[in-house]
Amino acid sequence: MNFSSKLIEGAVQAFATLPGIGRKTALRLVLHLVNKPVEVSEQFAEAILSMRQNIKSCDVCGNLADEPVCGICSDTRRDQGLVCVVESIRDVMAIEDTLQFRGLYHVLGGVISPLEGIGPNDLNIDALVRRAESGSIRELIMAISPTIEGETTIFYLSKLLRGKPVQISTIARGVAFGGELEYADELTLGRSIVTRIPYKMQED
Amino acid sequence: MNFSSKLIEGAVQAFATLPGIGRKTALRLVLHLVNKPVEVSEQFAEAILSMRQNIKSCDVCGNLADEPVCGICSDTRRDQGLVCVVESIRDVMAIEDTLQFRGLYHVLGGVISPLEGIGPNDLNIDALVRRAESGSIRELIMAISPTIEGETTIFYLSKLLRGKPVQISTIARGVAFGGELEYADELTLGRSIVTRIPYKMQED
Helix, strand or coil: CCCCCHHHHHHHHHHHCCCCCCHHHHHHHHHHHHCCCHHHHHHHHHHHHHHHHHCEECCCCCCEECCCCCCCCCCCCCEEEEEEEECCHHHHHHHHHHCCCCEEEEECCCCCEHHHCECHHHCCCHHHHHHHHCCCCCEEEECCCCCHHHHHHHHHHHHHCCCCCCEEEECCCCCCCCCCHHHCCHHHHHHHHHCCCCCCCCCC | CCCCCHHHHHHHHHHHCCCCCCHHHHHHHHHHHHCCCHHHHHHHHHHHHHHHHHCEECCCCCCEECCCCCCCCCCCCCCCCEEEEECCHHHHHHHHHHCCCCCEEEECCCCCEHHHCECHHHCCCHHHHHHHHCCCCCEEEECCCCCHHHHHHHHHHHHHCCCCCCEEEECCCCCCCCCCHHHCCHHHHHHHHHCCCCCCCCCC
16 A cells, blocks of 8 residues: 555554554554544553553563552452463453352463473463462362363472462363254264263242 | 543543544554553654644645655656646645656645635645746646536636646646446546546567
């Protein structure tokens, strides 16, 4: 595309570096901003800059935070003895959106993946061990994707935490709610039969 | 979505105001920037800000410009007597990309559309009349979409410019190159028969 303007070209290139945004989409976004008052672009740029320059990693759990300790870790109404170990910040958001968990989190920042060159030292594991040793945590729930890398990470962590005063559990795996049996993959279906649970009658 | 961070929330909202970007996509873009060095976000914000604060509308043609007169109008190698009248800046880019036109442009900024409340006074028409009266322009090519609003605009302009020393033409309409006849709409196909042109044998 021929922009006949270095300024437009620069802004299009800036947007096009973002994931999933090509040059055509970038141009549409730039022309949108051109057609709005200059204040709109100023507020947009300020929101991005202020976020990036001030965002912190929570000293306790590794989640994104506005303060040294994140809003979840500093919320005393939450169960401080129950910690959910997750790969990423997105997983924290996904679990928070379920409204089913009122404990704390620990964000590893990834999973062990020799193929991608990610070893235990690249993850937020030392802090997890310290939290487990502190005695304030009763249970660690491994909410990690059931992939080879995820299972490897859970195995590594459970070996590392052996003997620490915490119980380790993993989230339940099985056929998804609302899913039809015939469309479940064989591994999930097979495992869900092996790890079947006693049926509890719903009481009104 | 629960972000547990006002900074992330603000940046997600900023991205989500852009057209075609929802909150999930916005979050993906924000997390991308969080995972990159702070300089990446600074350069991104600077490119947007500098573009929006410094971009101008060309005094001659209404195209976007870095200087008071745009790069196309100030290019003396282009045919200054041939002017293509278009609706928007996107059309300038589309025509430039064809590499088939070496004249100048005039950007109207829209078409006459009573339904949307856009009248002749909302468009860049006065400047077009002045350019046509100046005597430096030989031909005005109306490269306006063949819609009802577009045809109305061409009709209005041709009445307004009657008696001025310029020839008015419109871009050719017909069956698209590479298109199959049976898939052309009836109006286009019918008009392309009425406005047929003499066949010229290709000479080597």
